[in-house]
Amino acid sequence: MEYDEKLARFRQAHLNPFNKQWGTRQHEQEIGEETPDNTTEETLHELPPGEPEFHCTERTMDLGLSEDHFSRPVGLFFASDVQQLRQAIEECKQVILELPEHSEKQKDAVVRLIHLRLKLQELKDPSEDEPNIRVLLEHRFYKEKSKSVKQTCDKCNTIIWGLIQTWYTCTGCYYRCHSKCLNLVSKPCVRSKVSHQAEYELNICPEMGLDSQDYRCAECRAPISLRGVPSEARQCDYTGQYYCSHCHWNDLAIIPARVVHNWDFEPRKVSRCSMRYLALMVSRPVLKLREINPLLFNYVEELVEIRKLRQDILLMKPYFITCKEAMEARLLLQLQDRQHFVENDEMYSVQDLLDAHTGRLGCSLTETHTLFAKHIKLDCERCQAKGFVCELCREGDVLFPFDSHTSVCTDCSAVFHRDCYYDNSTTCPKCARLTLRKQSLFRDTGPDVDA
Numbered sequence: 001m002e003y004d005e006k007l008a009r010f011r012q013a014h015l016n017p018f019n020k021q022w023g024t025r026q027h028e029q030e031i032g033e034e035t036p037d038n039t040t041e042e043t044l045h046e047l048p049p050g051e052p053e054f055h056c057t058e059r060t061m062d063l064g065l066s067e068d069h070f071s072r073p074v075g076l077f078f079a080s081d082v083q084q085l086r087q088a089i090e091e092c093k094q095v096i097l098e099l100p101e102h103s104e105k106q107k108d109a110v111v112r113l114i115h116l117r118l119k120l121q122e123l124k125d126p127s128e129d130e131p132n133i134r135v136l137l138e139h140r141f142y143k144e145k146s147k148s149v150k151q152t153c154d155k156c157n158t159i160i161w162g163l164i165q166t167w168y169t170c171t172g173c174y175y176r177c178h179s180k181c182l183n184l185v186s187k188p189c190v191r192s193k194v195s196h197q198a199e200y201e202l203n204i205c206p207e208m209g210l211d212s213q214d215y216r217c218a219e220c221r222a223p224i225s226l227r228g229v230p231s232e233a234r235q236c237d238y239t240g241q242y243y244c245s246h247c248h249w250n251d252l253a254i255i256p257a258r259v260v261h262n263w264d265f266e267p268r269k270v271s272r273c274s275m276r277y278l279a280l281m282v283s284r285p286v287l288k289l290r291e292i293n294p295l296l297f298n299y300v301e302e303l304v305e306i307r308k309l310r311q312d313i314l315l316m317k318p319y320f321i322t323c324k325e326a327m328e329a330r331l332l333l334q335l336q337d338r339q340h341f342v343e344n345d346e347m348y349s350v351q352d353l354l355d356a357h358t359g360r361l362g363c364s365l366t367e368t369h370t371l372f373a374k375h376i377k378l379d380c381e382r383c384q385a386k387g388f389v390c391e392l393c394r395e396g397d398v399l400f401p402f403d404s405h406t407s408v409c410t411d412c413s414a415v416f417h418r419d420c421y422y423d424n425s426t427t428c429p430k431c432a433r434l435t436l437r438k439q440s441l442f443r444d445t446g447p448d449v450d451a
Contacts, residue, residue: 085120092116118164134168134182138189139175141168141182154272155181157246173276187219190276198286200256206240217244219273237268238278251275254282256350260292263300265357278350285340285347302356309365310345312402316372317342319383326375326383334368341365376400388415 092113099106134141144167151160151167155177160167166179172191210226210233217224217231218241224233234248235241238255252267253275259265270278289296289303297303313335320326335341338352355361376383377400387398391414399415401408407418 082120085116089113089116089120118161136182136185137187138172138192139170139185140172140189141170141175141177143168143179151176153177153181155184173280175276187273190273191280193277194280194284198281198284200281200286201238202257202260202292203240204255204257204261205235205237207235208240210242213242217242217247219243219247219271222246234269234271236271236274238270238274241271243271247271247273253278254350254354256287259350259353260287260289260296263296263357265354281350283349283351285338285349285352287348287350287353288346289348290346300356302359302362305362306352306356306365307345309362309369310341312369313341313365313372314345315401315408316376319376319386320372322386323375323380323383325380329375331372331375334371373400373402390415390417390420392416392420 092109096106096109096113099109132143134143144162151162152158153160153167154175158178160176160178167176168179168182169176170189172189175185175187175189177185210224215223215225218236218239222231222244224231224242224244226233231244233242234245234250236243236248238253238257248269248271250269251272253270254265255268255270256278258268297307317332320331326332332342338349340347340349352361355364378384384398387400390396390399396417399406399417401413401415405418406415408415
């Protein structure tokens with residue numbers, strides 16, 4: 001209570017711009033020959049009538065920290081270089097240690113310490129006249145300025161204070177770093193690896209051991225060990241190698257080798273480099289399941305259904321290419337997110353397998369298959385005219401190669417009822433007639449004389 005009364009008297013005496021008498025008397029006292037350490041009662045009684053009494057025994061720094069409206073922390077406004085700001089930060093730290101714990105004054109000092117550190121960080125960053133685009137190690141960095149504080153620098157592993165700091169993001173692999181860390185980046189862009197070598201490691205966690213890495217991080221070559229001295233060794237489930245905590249942040253990702261061999265979609269811990277590579281490769285159709293693991297179709301019913309739908313879509317594609325209405329309606333753009341579905345029925349991406357596992361791919365392909373079949377068999381007369389009649393029974397409706405009850409000759413693409421084709425013979429009658437015609441022509445004309 002005594003401290004608050006002294007503080008109130010101090011403000012009324014020193015923050016009044018019209019109080020010139022007190023300022024003159026204080027100046028005369030400072031230039032006097034002898035100045036007592038403590039203000040006596042006689043000096044206090046010499047104040048003009050009506051002027052509040054004031055007795056200051058506290059330090060000026062303490063008085064400044066107790067009021068936000070009038071006080072200013074040391075160095076916050078007057079410090080202009082890094083050295084002055086560091087000195088102000090040390091002074092503020094000392095004040096925080098001397099103030100009572102959990103007090104309001106200590107909380108205010110902590111807030112001001114944060115402001116001092118942010119301003120120091122701002123002075124350390126390069127100037128704002130840097131170019132917006134920087135190319136480094138095949139990275140294409142774009143300068144950003146955002147209020148978001150949820151970004152983390154991939155180089156120094158600290159938070160990016162987007163409100164006051166300038167930071168860069170690679171448009172290829174989304175590598176983020178402070179502008180001051182930009183010239184220290186040593187990791188090449190992962191997108192270049194995806195462009196030049198788009199393939200997965202299909203061995204499940206191919207561990208070689210720390211001795212094969214000379215007990216160093218597989219990326220930055222920093223010393224690591226399983227005991228955490230000098231740095232903790234973290235294993236990447238995709239590459240099987242060990243990394244330090246700066247290169248391995250315990251990110252989770254689906255491992256392609258575990259998917260194609262075990263149909264296992266549980267995310268595992270991977271390094272930062274592997275995480276970016278897998279994220280860029282997730283939609284690339286580079287998995288040929290028939291060669292990698294053909295038995296997978298015997299145990300996963302969803303893949304069998306998806307393979308049949310993809311084969312039907314490939315049979316529908318010639319109809320759309322030669323149909324003017326289908327080209328104007330751009331029906332094939334229904335599969336623009338999965339362009340490989342209209343090119344072959346063998347290649348899969350990890351995203352395709354994940355959607356097949358969750359059931360989304362089967363539903364979307366069924367809707368697309370129904371839309372395509374409706375155009376060919378019902379809506380378009382030109383496509384209807386390109387149907388087939390079974391040449392074995394010559395009965396029934398018009399047949400199309402993607403119907404479930406038909407069989408297609410792989411040589412001449414003729415379409416038959418499935419029952420008629422397997423009941424009569426396994427040889428296409430149209431191909432047999434063509435063979436007989438070629439033989440008769442050969443007999444009539446004879447062998448070539450020049451030959």
